[in-house]
Amino acid sequence: MTGFFINTLGPLGWTLLAIVPPAIIALYFLKLRRQPLEVPSTFLWSRTIEDLHVNSLWQKMRQSLLLFLQLLFVLLLILAVLRPGMEGEQKLLGDRFVFLIDNSASMGSKDAESGRTRLEEAKRRVQEMIDQMDSGDVGMVVTFSDRASVAQQFTDNQRVLSAKVAAIQPSEHTTNIMEALRVASGLANPGQSAFEEGDVQVADAKPATAYILSDGRFQTITDFSFGNLQPIYIPLGDEVSSNVGILAFSTQRNPEKEGELQVFCRIVRFGPEPTEVTANLYFNNELLDVARIRLDNEDGTGGAQFDLGSLDVGKLRLEIEHEDVFPADNVAYAAINPPERAQVLVVTEGNNYLRFSLGTDQIRRIADVTLVTPDYLTGEDYPKEAASGRYDVIIYDDCAPETMPESNTVFFGRKPPVEGWAFQQAQVLPQVIDVAQSHPVMSFVNLGNVSIYKASPLEAPPGSTVLIESDQGALMTIAPRKSFEDVVLGFSFLTSEDDKTFFNTEWTKRLSFPVFVKNLVEYLGGVRQGQGEFSIRPGENYAFRSSGFAKEVHIKPPSGRTRTIAPTADNLFSFGETDQLGTYEVREGDAKDVSRYFSVNIFDAQESEIQPKPEIETQWETIEGESAWLPMRREYWKWLVAIALLILLLEWYIYNRRVYV
Incomplete structure (x- = not known):
């Protein structure tokens, strides 16, 4: 019977155990030879002749209750070693449960095997587990994507839990499980509260079982201890x-x-098929162009370029003709925005390559650039201009102001006067190992052939993003500051040694450097020179400033009602209701025409690679996936051992009383 027995011994153990029954039986055939004894009488001759057969090695087997009991004892032990048992009713582990349900974009994939989306399957399984809860058990429901939401606090009301699970809706967000795990462990591993006398435990630990229902498309779990929380994936x-x-x-x-x-578009295949797809480009919902895109056989990537000519302001949509289980990433959105120029201040001394990159026709079309020397920072005009926010972006080349301006900034080779930034010890010849080309600042920037003589790895404030990573650490990072962003490069373009000044890197001589400077001006300067607004991911905040200092703006999502928002004190508008994929329209004040567009797309390789992970990787362990909650196995071996001990006692009693059959 499959699953009834579980083997617990190896070949050697079974061999030794198999020898025991024949050895017991052999003892009943064997008899000891009697020692010959001379006597002076013939009275005992007849008795001696009768007993001659016991002096032989073997004797005829006679019925023996002791032999039966001994063999039965050994048989029961052999069966106990096999651990007989059957699967009983499926039970939950423990009496406190946290159901972590992934409702990210990839959970909207419809699998052919079940005919349901992964989220629907997750909800179905949780409903089954809620039905298995015993009286007095409590459960909590938490949904997670790139953020966590408590759908239901701990309750023993199964009907309420079921209703909350049924109400869970899918999202288009990417996946990050860390916040959900912290919510789940809040009860099992209570924190501490600080007092003058020291840290005091604020609550007793209450262990709980966390059932994680997901396809596992999230990062390795780091800097997290489950503690009293028992995870089941x-x-x-x-x-x-x-x-x-x-x-x-x-x-x-x-x-x-x-x-x-x-x-420009980039398409990636996850899996063996297909090798070619058709991409349709739409402008204001009208078909504009079609392209056949071949996907590379090795990495599955492919791309295409469409020449639009001089199109007016409007919406762009790209669709690929391919039926798969995850259609959300088969469509992408962008827009052509009205032109807008950036105001740029560049503080530099003798970097002619930087001056040249800022003097190209491309920069002239999108920005008004003002070049000054570092002496300008100590003049009378700079503090007023910096505090008023006159410039959209200020570039400091190997220099730094005393205080930060009310603008986006770029620092080449210097640390900003902001808490959280630090330069580590300078390293010689660091090797660039990664460039965040998905970020607009590094778009189309290739540093594969760039060498750097000396650089200082960076330490950045919380919320920063590494743009250039080296074998020594981060060489360029962008970090938020109030409503602004600061880009810091960990090396200067010029350096001095032995009273000689020379270029610290050959990057300024590469074609990628003017592209990088243009990206900085476009991104930090908020440039929209008739090009698409940079895409954001679902749920991210979209922040912008009104060119006309409008008192309010109206934002229309792809579907639903229009939202009206007011600016902050520094003329910054922030909009966070970006859950829908598509292109959003922004109108300033009482204007009827659209002042700008912005698009929301998934654009996440981890989310698009929908192959489920069989286990969850953590910093300390690997959590193997379970097909369902763990069933309770009915074990019979303990009963067999108990019966065997009773038989052994019976055999000992009979032996001592000399009872034979």
Whole structure:
């Protein structure tokens, strides 16, 4: 019977155990030889002749109750070693449960095996587990994507739990489980509260079982201890799942033809098929162009470029013709925005390559650049301009102000006067190992052939993003500051040794450097010179400033009602209701025309690679996936051992009383 027995011994153990029954039986055939004894009488001859057969090695087997009991004892032990048992009713582990349900974008994939989306399957399984809860058990429901939400606090009301699970809706967000785990462990591992006398435990630990229902498409769990929280991972999704998704879609000016726009897209295949897809480009919901995109056989990537010409303001949409289980990433959105110029202040001494990059025709079309020397920072005009926010972005080349301006900033080789920034010890010849090309600042920037003589790895404030990573640490980082952003490069373009000044890197001589400078001006300067607004991911805040200092703006999502928001004191508008994929329209004040667009796309390779993970990786362990909650196995071996001990006692009693059959 499959599953009834569980083998607990190896070949040697079974061999030794198999020898025991034949050895017991052999003892009943064997008899000791009697010692010969001379006597002076013939009275005992007849008795001696009768007993001659016991002096032989073997004797005829006679019925023996002791032999039966001994063999039965050994048989019961052998069966106990096999651990006989059967699966009983499925039970939950413990009496306090936290159901962590992944409702990220990839959970909207519909698997062919079940005919349901992964989220629907997760809800179905949680409903079954709630039905298995005993009286007095309590449960909590937490949903998570890139953020966590408590759908229901701890309760023993199964009907309420079921209703909250049924009400869970899918989202288009990416996945991050860390916040959900911290919520789940809040009860099992209570924190501490600080007092003058010291840290005092605020609550007793209450262990709980966390059932994680997800496809596992999230990062390795780090800097987290489960403690009294017992995690059980239930992977969802077909074991073999393939998908094709759009991971990049953007527009920019044609560098060779002024006034014309280009569209770029990147498509990635996760799985063996297909090798080619058709991409349809729409402008204001009308088909504009079609392209056949071949996907590389090795890495599954492919791309296309569309020349738009001189199109007016409007919405762009790219769709790929391919039916898969995850259609959300088969569509991407962008827009052509009205032109807007950036105001840029550049503080530099002798970097001619930087001056040249800022003097190109591309920069002239999108920005007004003012070049000054570092002496300008100590003049009378600079403090007023810096405090008024006159400039959209200020670039400090190997220099730094005493206080930060009310602008976005770029620091080359210097640390900003802001808490949280620090330079580590300078390293010689660091090797660039990664560039965050998905970030707008590093878009189309290749540093594979760039060498650096000396650089200082960076330590940045919380919320920062590494743009250039080296074998020694981060070499360039961008970090938020109030409503602004600061970019810091960990090395100067010029350096001095032995009273000699020379270039610290050859990057300034590469074609990627002017592209990098243009990206800085466009991104930090808020430039929209007829090109698409940079895409954000679902749920991220979209922040912008009104060019006309409007008192309110009206934002229309792809579907639903229009929202009206007011600015902050520094003329910053922040909009966080970006859960829908698509293009959003922004109107300033009483204007009827759209002043700008912004788009929301997934653009996440981790989310598009929908193959479910069989286990969860943590910093300390690997949590293997379970097909469902753990069933309770009815074990019989303990009863067998108890019966064997009773038989052994019976055999001992009979032996001592000399009872034979």
